[in-house]
Amino acid sequence: ENDVRFYLNEIIMxxxxxxxxxxxxxxxxxxxxxxxxxxxxxxxxSFSFKNPHQNFVQFSIxxxxxxxxxxxxALISMILFFPTGKIPGYHRAIEMQTGKxxxxxxxxxxxxxxxxxxxxxxxxxxxxGIDSSVVSTLCARTGLPLLAVELPIHHxxxxxxxxxxxxxxxxxxxxxEQVRSLNVNLTDSYKKVKETFTNLQENEITxxxxxxxxxxxxxxSLYYFAQxxxxxxxxxxxxxxxxxxxxxxxxxxxGVDISPIGDLLKSEVxxxxxxxxxDRSIIEAAPTDGLFGDMRTDEAQIGxxxxxxxxxxxxxxxxxxxxxxxxxxxxxxxxxxxxANLHKMKEIPVCRIPKEFKQDES
Numbered sequence: 001e002n003d004v005r006f007y008l009n010e011i012i013m014x015x016x017x018x019x020x021x022x023x024x025x026x027x028x029x030x031x032x033x034x035x036x037x038x039x040x041x042x043x044x045x046s047f048s049f050k051n052p053h054q055n056f057v058q059f060s061i062x063x064x065x066x067x068x069x070x071x072x073x074a075l076i077s078m079i080l081f082f083p084t085g086k087i088p089g090y091h092r093a094i095e096m097q098t099g100k101x102x103x104x105x106x107x108x109x110x111x112x113x114x115x116x117x118x119x120x121x122x123x124x125x126x127x128x129g130i131d132s133s134v135v136s137t138l139c140a141r142t143g144l145p146l147l148a149v150e151l152p153i154h155h156x157x158x159x160x161x162x163x164x165x166x167x168x169x170x171x172x173x174x175x176x177e178q179v180r181s182l183n184v185n186l187t188d189s190y191k192k193v194k195e196t197f198t199n200l201q202e203n204e205i206t207x208x209x210x211x212x213x214x215x216x217x218x219x220x221s222l223y224y225f226a227q228x229x230x231x232x233x234x235x236x237x238x239x240x241x242x243x244x245x246x247x248x249x250x251x252x253x254x255g256v257d258i259s260p261i262g263d264l265l266k267s268e269v270x271x272x273x274x275x276x277x278x279d280r281s282i283i284e285a286a287p288t289d290g291l292f293g294d295m296r297t298d299e300a301q302i303g304x305x306x307x308x309x310x311x312x313x314x315x316x317x318x319x320x321x322x323x324x325x326x327x328x329x330x331x332x333x334x335x336x337x338x339x340a341n342l343h344k345m346k347e348i349p350v351c352r353i354p355k356e357f358k359q360d361e362s
Contacts, residue, residue: 098275105260110142113232121145122234123226127290130273130283131236133166135260137276139234140174150183151218153190165279186217211291215252232257240266240306244313246341266306304330
C-alpha cells in the first residue's frame with residue numbers, strides 16, 4: 001500500500017494542469033506524458049515530476065523492467081501530497097484488459113440492438129470529444145449501420161474541423177456504406193426557440209437554462225433521425241459524468257436508448273480510445289460540452305479535472321482529516337454535485353397510491 005505501480009504502456013491519468021516527464025536509459029526510453037498521451041524518445045537515466053509551479057521531485061527507476069512493460073515505483077505520499085495545488089490524478093495501477101473490454105462492449109451493443117430492441121443500427125451525436133468518438137467507433141465495430149450526426153450550434157471552426165476528422169476516419173475504416181453522416185446546423189432553430197422566451201434576464205441561471213435548451217434540441221434531432229431509420233440512439237456519457245457528478249442535461253444528452261461507456265471512468269475511456277486508434281488530437285483535447293459560446297472546458301465549469309473526480313469517487317467516504325487541502329476541496333465539489341444531481345441518476349419518482357384509497361370506503 002506504500003507504492004503505486006505505473007505500467008507506462010497502458011496508463012493515461014495525468015491532470016491537464018501538470019505534466020509527467022519520465023527519463024530513462026536508452027533501454028527504457030523517455031516518456032513525456034500530457035493530459036492524454038505520451039511521446040517517447042531516448043534520454044538519460046533520471047525520472048522527475050514537474051508541477052505547474054516549476055517544482056521537481058526526483059524518483060529512481062527500476063531498471064529491471066519487464067520485457068514488455070516499463071515499471072516505475074513511486075511513493076504514493078510523495079505524489080498525492082506533493083504541493084502542486086492540484087491532485088495530479090487518480091494514481092493507481094490500471095491493468096484493464098482493453099481488448100477484452102472493447103470486444104465485450106461491441107458484442108453487447110450488437111446483441112442488445114438486434115435481439116432486444118429489434119433495431120437496425122445506431123445514431124450517435126458527434127462532437128469533438130473523446131467520448132462520442134469512442135462510442136461511434138464501438139458502434140461501427142458491430143458491423144451494423146451507423147449514422148454519425150453533427151449538430152453544431154454557434155460552433156467555432158476548430159470544433160467543426162475536429163468533428164470532420166473523426167467522421168472521415170470512420171468512413172475510411174468502416175466504409176461509406178456502413179457509416180453515413182449528416183451535418184445539421186441547429187443555430188437558426190436555437191435562435192427561434194430562444195426568441196419565444198420573452199423577458200430573458202442575463203444571469204448564470206438563464207445562461208445554464210439556455211445551454212440545456214441546446215442539448216435538448218440535439219436530443220430531439222437525434223431521435224428524429226433514429227426513428228426514421230429504425231436505429232437506436234447511443235449515449236456518449238462516461239461513468240464520472242453519468243453516475244458520479246451528473247454532468248449531463250436531463251432529457252438532453254442524457255436522453256438515450258443505450259449507454260455503451262456508462263460503466264467506464266474517463267481514464268478508462270482514454271485507454272479504450274488509444275487502442276481503437278482514435279485521432280490523437282481528439283484524445284488530447286480538453287473536455288468541453290460545447291454548450292457555451294466561449295467554449296469553456298468541463299474543468300472550468302466543474303472546478304476539478306476528471307482525474308481528480310475519479311479520485312474523489314473512490315475516496316469520498318474516507319476520513320477527511322487525512323486529506324490535504326486540495327483533496328478536501330475536490331471531495332466537496334464531487335459530493336455537492338453528486339447529491340444535487342441524484343435525481344438525474346434515478347428513475348422518475350412515482351407517487352404510489354395506497355390500495356385502500358382505490359377502493360370504495362364501504
